[in-house]
Amino acid sequence: MAASSTPQDPSAFVRRLPTGERLPMPAESVADWETFPFEGDDLRVKPLRPPVLPEPARAGEHGPEECRTCNRPLSEALWADDHWRLDPVGTESRLPAVVLLQPRGHYDLSGLPAERTAELGPLLQRAERAVLGLDGIARVHVNRWGDGSAHLHFWLLARPAGLMQLRGTFLAVWEELLPPLPDAERRHNHRLIAAALAAEGGTAYALRP
Ligand SMILES: [Zn+2]
Numbered sequence: 001m002a003a004s005s006t007p008q009d010p011s012a013f014v015r016r017l018p019t020g021e022r023l024p025m026p027a028e029s030v031a032d033w034e035t036f037p038f039e040g041d042d043l044r045v046k047p048l049r050p051p052v053l054p055e056p057a058r059a060g061e062h063g064p065e066e067c068r069t070c071n072r073p074l075s076e077a078l079w080a081d082d083h084w085r086l087d088p089v090g091t092e093s094r095l096p097a098v099v100l101l102q103p104r105g106h107y108d109l110s111g112l113p114a115e116r117t118a119e120l121g122p123l124l125q126r127a128e129r130a131v132l133g134l135d136g137i138a139r140v141h142v143n144r145w146g147d148g149s150a151h152l153h154f155w156l157l158a159r160p161a162g163l164m165q166l167r168g169t170f171l172a173v174w175e176e177l178l179p180p181l182p183d184a185e186r187r188h189n190h191r192l193i194a195a196a197l198a199a200e201g202g203t204a205y206a207l208r209p
Contacts, residue, residue, distance in 0.1 A: 010051045022047045035170045037177055060150040064106035069151040074205065078194040080104065081202030083116055084123055088190055088206075094178040095158050095171075096134050097189050101127050102153040109144065109152050127156055130196035134189050136161045141171050 023045040030036055031043050060067030069087075077085040078099065087100045101124065103116055112120075128140045138161035144154050157175060159166050166174050181189075187206070194204035 008053055010053060014051050017048055019048050019050045033170075035165055035168050037165075037170055037173050058146075058148060058150045060106065064151075067106055067151050068149060069102055069153065070106050074104075076205070078190050078206040079197040079202055079204050083119065084202075086127060086193070086197060088186075089155075092180045092183070093186050094175045094180055096137060096160060096181065097131050097156070097158040097186075097193060098175060099127070099131065099156050099190075099193065100153045101156060102151060106150075107152055108146065108150055112152060124154065126197060126200060127154075130193045131156050131158050133196050134158060134192060138162070139167075143172070 025031065025043060025045055031038070060070065064070035072087065074080050074085065077087050079086045083104055085102055085104055087102065089098045089100060103112065105113075105116070107113070107116065124142060128142065131137060131140045137158045139159040141157045141159055142154055143157070144152070146152070155172075157171050159171055190206040191204075194206035198204035
């Protein structure tokens with residue numbers, strides 16, 4: 001029996017790691033990247049914590065009854081059609097737009113029905129185009145992590161044109177550091193995204209001023 005297949009025990013990968021120790025900062029490290037948001041002579045890697053197994057349940061792990069997405073009224077979405085919805089994240093944004101594309105049904109990616117999976121490619125493209133339609137957006141970074149919620153959700157983060165430091169994987173960290181977008185501008189961008197999506201189908205819920 002392969003121990004690595006059981007979620008109760010640490011895998012060979014995890015057992016090999018120097019748990020409890022502080023990993024050294026490499027001579028040429030991520031801290032030297034142009035996109036790394038922090039600087040200082042005392043940057044250290046945190047000690048590696050021991051594994052937590054089995055892992056605690058994610059939000060919605062045990063079904064739609066306790067799922068944040070399933071319990072969120074459609075009226076709070078920016079846009080939705082019969083099977084998908086696009087939602088804002090939180091109540092403020094530190095990028096021109098940060099939105100979540102997610103199925104209306106309670107699925108994670110591995111359990112997504114074939115019909116929904118087939119819709120995903122064209123829909124991601126539509127959502128990216130809608131966000132790219134905002135003023136001054138160079139790129140839309142599409143991310144799927146899924147460690148917080150069991151309900152599939154794709155993050156779309158708008159990366160402002162010209163801000164070369166915000167390229168790539170640290171955009172999500174920069175999003176925590178930049179000043180918040182004025183609320184009127186945030187809502188305006190939401191309306192533009194919703195209208196662009198609704199122009200090709202579905203309903204815009206964010207069109208009220
Ligand atoms: Zn759900």
